[in-house]
Amino acid sequence: MDTIFALATAQGRAGVAVIRISGPQAFVCATALCGSLPNPRQAGVRALLDSDGSLLDQALVLAFQGPNSFTGEDVVELHLHGSIAVVSAVLRRLGEGDARLAEPGEFTRRALENDKMDLAQVEGLGDLIASETEGQRRQAQRIFEGALGQKIEAWRTNLIRAASLIEVTIDFADEDVPVDVTQEVSALLLSVRTDVENELNGFAAAERIRTGFEIAIIGPPNAGKSTLLNALAKRDAAITSERAGTTRDVIEVRMDLDGYAVTLLDTAGLRDGADEIEATGIERAVSRANASDLRIFLMEPDEIVPVASQDDDIFVAPKADARTDDVPAVSGKTGQGIPELITLVSRALSSKTQSAGLATHARHRDAMQMSLTALDAAVEWIGHGPDHYDIAAEEIRSSIRSLESLVGRIGVENLLDEIFSSFCLGK
Amino acid sequence: MKQFDVVVVGGGHAGCEAAHAAARCGAQTALVTMKKSDIGIMSCNPAIGGLGKGHLVREIDALDGVMAKVADASGIQFRLLNRRKGPAVQGPRAQSDRRVYQREMLRVMETAESLSIVEGEVVDFIMNGQAASGVVLADGSEVRSKTVVLTSGTFLRGLIHIGDVSYAGGRMGDKESSLLAKRIESFDLPLGRLKTGTPPRLDGRTIAWDRLERQDGDDDPTLFSFLSKSPPLRQVACGITHTNSQTHDIIRENLEKSAMYGGHIDGTGPRYCPSIEDKIVRFGDKDSHQIFLEPEGLDVDTVYPNGVSTSLPEDVQVAYIRSIVGLEDAVILQPGYAIEYDFVDPCVLDAGLSLRSVLGLFLAGQINGTTGYEEAAAQGLVAGLNAARAAKGASPVHFRRDQSYISVMIDDLTTRGVTEPYRMFTSRAEYRLSLRADNADQRLTPLGLEVGCVGADRTKHFLDKMEKLDAGRTLMKAESFTPKQISSAGIKINQDGTKRTPFQLLAFPDVALEDVVRLAPGLAELDSEVGLQISREALYANYIERQKQDVERLRKDESYGIPADFSYSDVSGLSAELTAKLERVRPADLAQAARIDGMTPAALALLLGRIRYLEKKQA
Numbered sequence A: 001m002d003t004i005f006a007l008a009t010a011q012g013r014a015g016v017a018v019i020r021i022s023g024p025q026a027f028v029c030a031t032a033l034c035g036s037l038p039n040p041r042q043a044g045v046r047a048l049l050d051s052d053g054s055l056l057d058q059a060l061v062l063a064f065q066g067p068n069s070f071t072g073e074d075v076v077e078l079h080l081h082g083s084i085a086v087v088s089a090v091l092r093r094l095g096e097g098d099a100r101l102a103e104p105g106e107f108t109r110r111a112l113e114n115d116k117m118d119l120a121q122v123e124g125l126g127d128l129i130a131s132e133t134e135g136q137r138r139q140a141q142r143i144f145e146g147a148l149g150q151k152i153e154a155w156r157t158n159l160i161r162a163a164s165l166i167e168v169t170i171d172f173a174d175e176d177v178p179v180d181v182t183q184e185v186s187a188l189l190l191s192v193r194t195d196v197e198n199e200l201n202g203f204a205a206a207e208r209i210r211t212g213f214e215i216a217i218i219g220p221p222n223a224g225k226s227t228l229l230n231a232l233a234k235r236d237a238a239i240t241s242e243r244a245g246t247t248r249d250v251i252e253v254r255m256d257l258d259g260y261a262v263t264l265l266d267t268a269g270l271r272d273g274a275d276e277i278e279a280t281g282i283e284r285a286v287s288r289a290n291a292s293d294l295r296i297f298l299m300e301p302d303e304i305v306p307v308a309s310q311d312d313d314i315f316v317a318p319k320a321d322a323r324t325d326d327v328p329a330v331s332g333k334t335g336q337g338i339p340e341l342i343t344l345v346s347r348a349l350s351s352k353t354q355s356a357g358l359a360t361h362a363r364h365r366d367a368m369q370m371s372l373t374a375l376d377a378a379v380e381w382i383g384h385g386p387d388h389y390d391i392a393a394e395e396i397r398s399s400i401r402s403l404e405s406l407v408g409r410i411g412v413e414n415l416l417d418e419i420f421s422s423f424c425l426g427k
Numbered sequence B: 001m002k003q004f005d006v007v008v009v010g011g012g013h014a015g016c017e018a019a020h021a022a023a024r025c026g027a028q029t030a031l032v033t034m035k036k037s038d039i040g041i042m043s044c045n046p047a048i049g050g051l052g053k054g055h056l057v058r059e060i061d062a063l064d065g066v067m068a069k070v071a072d073a074s075g076i077q078f079r080l081l082n083r084r085k086g087p088a089v090q091g092p093r094a095q096s097d098r099r100v101y102q103r104e105m106l107r108v109m110e111t112a113e114s115l116s117i118v119e120g121e122v123v124d125f126i127m128n129g130q131a132a133s134g135v136v137l138a139d140g141s142e143v144r145s146k147t148v149v150l151t152s153g154t155f156l157r158g159l160i161h162i163g164d165v166s167y168a169g170g171r172m173g174d175k176e177s178s179l180l181a182k183r184i185e186s187f188d189l190p191l192g193r194l195k196t197g198t199p200p201r202l203d204g205r206t207i208a209w210d211r212l213e214r215q216d217g218d219d220d221p222t223l224f225s226f227l228s229k230s231p232p233l234r235q236v237a238c239g240i241t242h243t244n245s246q247t248h249d250i251i252r253e254n255l256e257k258s259a260m261y262g263g264h265i266d267g268t269g270p271r272y273c274p275s276i277e278d279k280i281v282r283f284g285d286k287d288s289h290q291i292f293l294e295p296e297g298l299d300v301d302t303v304y305p306n307g308v309s310t311s312l313p314e315d316v317q318v319a320y321i322r323s324i325v326g327l328e329d330a331v332i333l334q335p336g337y338a339i340e341y342d343f344v345d346p347c348v349l350d351a352g353l354s355l356r357s358v359l360g361l362f363l364a365g366q367i368n369g370t371t372g373y374e375e376a377a378a379q380g381l382v383a384g385l386n387a388a389r390a391a392k393g394a395s396p397v398h399f400r401r402d403q404s405y406i407s408v409m410i411d412d413l414t415t416r417g418v419t420e421p422y423r424m425f426t427s428r429a430e431y432r433l434s435l436r437a438d439n440a441d442q443r444l445t446p447l448g449l450e451v452g453c454v455g456a457d458r459t460k461h462f463l464d465k466m467e468k469l470d471a472g473r474t475l476m477k478a479e480s481f482t483p484k485q486i487s488s489a490g491i492k493i494n495q496d497g498t499k500r501t502p503f504q505l506l507a508f509p510d511v512a513l514e515d516v517v518r519l520a521p522g523l524a525e526l527d528s529e530v531g532l533q534i535s536r537e538a539l540y541a542n543y544i545e546r547q548k549q550d551v552e553r554l555r556k557d558e559s560y561g562i563p564a565d566f567s568y569s570d571v572s573g574l575s576a577e578l579t580a581k582l583e584r585v586r587p588a589d590l591a592q593a594a595r596i597d598g599m600t601p602a603a604l605a606l607l608l609g610r611i612r613y614l615e616k617k618q619a
């Protein structure tokens, strides 16, 4: 097995740059640069020397002994000063030794290979690295830590238990074993079913945390929607002017709002009697607004727009700077009312994420959906009693297979293990 | 000196099936075994078939093998297990008259064309470089051949244990093959050690049958062979009794005298066929275990007490047997014993059961780490066919997992290796719903015809049956009925507006053949066997369709062959553990690689990448 190394932090100037070395020769390669390694899992400052003895950098060095490392192999991390020149010099120096530059994703692949991660964890890691907001980071972290894998493993264990109960009535029918296991099996299947269903229900919210919530700003023309959006996004994303009907289409701005990834949609002003181009814009705005996760209605309390409000939608009046009543209002221009609005939005999103599950990718959802369909069929066949256990068993098998595809596990012969540990068999 | 195409060593269940299959393919075959009287011996339970095992016997029959016919001819009690469950999990089982089984098997072997039986102990192989080309017998004579099939069962370094007494032996009353074991050692194959046991045999005249529960056979016996009609022998009942707390106390007090528990045996035993000592230790909370008392034949007094295999000393065996209801005065004719033996890790075999490292040498049966007559016979059949083909220079026949239990077993053995004696179960077959005992002929006889191991009788019988089935299927799918028509024939159905054929209706759990006959009276003309067969297919039709898609995906992986000289250490990113496993198994293609224990999708992706890279480099 080759020893590999690569820059583990982003390219370019930064405070700290981390180079990771992994493989059987990792310790040897690192020692060549820093003379001696600190004890595993303890940080130590070392001078990294070039082949001619000149100083490359003063680095913080960390060693991890396999299998207790990210990749499961011996790993050394060199925390360097983040200069482009230092990094490239150290990479060059490492390349002179017994190691080669890693291919993209190779560290992760080794971790997967060495059973340090399952597929969902790898996805979680990808998400973690790509995460932009605190909410995304926390979510990715949980998946990376294997929370989804653990959940699935628990379901799988229950399903294997259910399958083994059925198989024992089939394969050991001429022995002293239970004949009708319908009740126990149904209970196991139904409990997994409930869990899978809950997880699926939380999929939409979880996916939103990952991909971002859509928030539509809705209101009559010239209410100041674009100005509000700009104020929220703190940059000039939408064209704003004083003339009504400037925003003809839907404008999207992606941002971090109090830790949530959101896409703000600035919709065309909703009014009758617009010209044809604007009318299409309005139509599109209405449908986008309806499909959004949350709507901010920016209008006077007595105004009417062609978008129906939903449960947790937010209502604020425009032009806070120019009004005398005490209706909650905002002004994009002066910033008045903006902090309060952000609190309202954040609270609404937070209540939406209460139900968020761990399944975050469409692939997860599809596999769970297939598993659920098979479970439903299994429950139904089980209900027909022992005479149809053959088909129920097939459905359970199919359900297990779907879950396994989710964590990327192949092959099950745990079934027989379960049978032999639970039953006394053998005439 | 005699020259043959194929030499088969060992006249057990694997050997007989191997020799007969090779001879059916037209190869000049010699079956060399210690004594002629070995042929057809049932070392343990005088019964054939069961769940998974019954499937194997039907498959052997579909390829015109011998086990099914001999079992039918000697059967004294037939039971179809799981009769009430779906057809996919029903397994035929029969108890045999041990002596008739042996007599019949010997007759079949002696009357087979191109097959000679040679008595003698094989002590060595004749080697032609890296290739086996015959065997040397104990008297120094040689039997030359182009290929060799070794089926020596438990005879390699066999060690028999009764209590703390142990001695070398291949089976009670037979010596082990120590000279051959030495030669095999020189091949440097990975060997392991397994154990198995057998119960004491009782004198039936000393059993109080009138105080025991009875178990009769089925009223309408289901035979093994597609060619058999009804059992020729008188049918008998078995008795049922149970161990009790006194039995358990006796065994517990004497545990350290048991060969298994006294630390005399190193080999691993089968978990599904535990000794009575094992049952009592592992399942201490059960205070009673069932015992079936199975007569070993019509005119013999020996009875096989199924469920109490043991390696306790003889006096303890007498004591615990007599503590059991109905056996208070029972006399033991032959004590129970355990046997330990060497087996070859089957990962060194290819899918045709030939050794990768010794050309022309095939292994089959218990020597590959399996247990059971049927498992042995099924492997024998595959090894015999392939040895005959190799002798003729033809390419090997490989079976596929979605086609037969035989190949599920061979693939499991050669891909996963063996850690405990391997026995067939229906739950091992992922395509269980399509691999049924009832359609074994449809699955395999065409293949048999292709390789030329099926005789004229069966060919005619099979083709007739296929013709009738085809006509029946057409009839079953010819007409669709509205939900209303279906209801008025007394079948419960959703009024969902969908028209359905009788075939589709038979997939509903509570629709039976009689019901659809009421709907379409024309179906009454179908031969009743044909009608039943089609309704079994119909029941699973939807699932079989779904499985076909799985199979297609599998085919794609199978199309990525892995060259025999593929270097796994050149695949960067592959863990050391998986590299070692892959080198041990040397999978033939990506699909087989995927079935190796602990394989991950990432590793498969790496393999695929490397295979593609090599292909590109070659092109």
Ligand SMILES: Cc1cc2nc3c(=O)[nH]c(=O)nc-3n(C[C@H](O)[C@H](O)[C@H](O)COP(=O)(O)OP(=O)(O)OC[C@H]3O[C@@H](n4cnc5c(N)ncnc54)[C@H](O)[C@@H]3O)c2cc1C
Pocket: B009, B010, B011, B012, B013, B014, B015, B032, B033, B034, B035, B038, B039, B042, B043, B044, B045, B120, B121, B122, B123, B151, B152, B153, B154, B155, B170, B171, B174, B176, B177, B180, B196, B197, B198, B273, B337, B338, B339, B364, B365, B366, B367, B370, B371, B372, B373, B376, B377
């Ligand atoms: C004590 C005992 C208990 C068992 N218990 C069970 C059980 O509970 N359940 C179960 O399913 N199975 C059991 N079996 C296993 C079953 O009997 C075997 O799996 C099956 O018979 C194996 O068939 P085989 O053809 O591989 O070998 P065998 O049937 O053992 O045949 C081997 C043959 O090879 C011949 N032979 C060996 N060496 C040579 C040589 N050098 N030269 C010439 N001939 C040779 C022998 O004479 C013998 O005829 C038991 C076996 C034994 C011995």
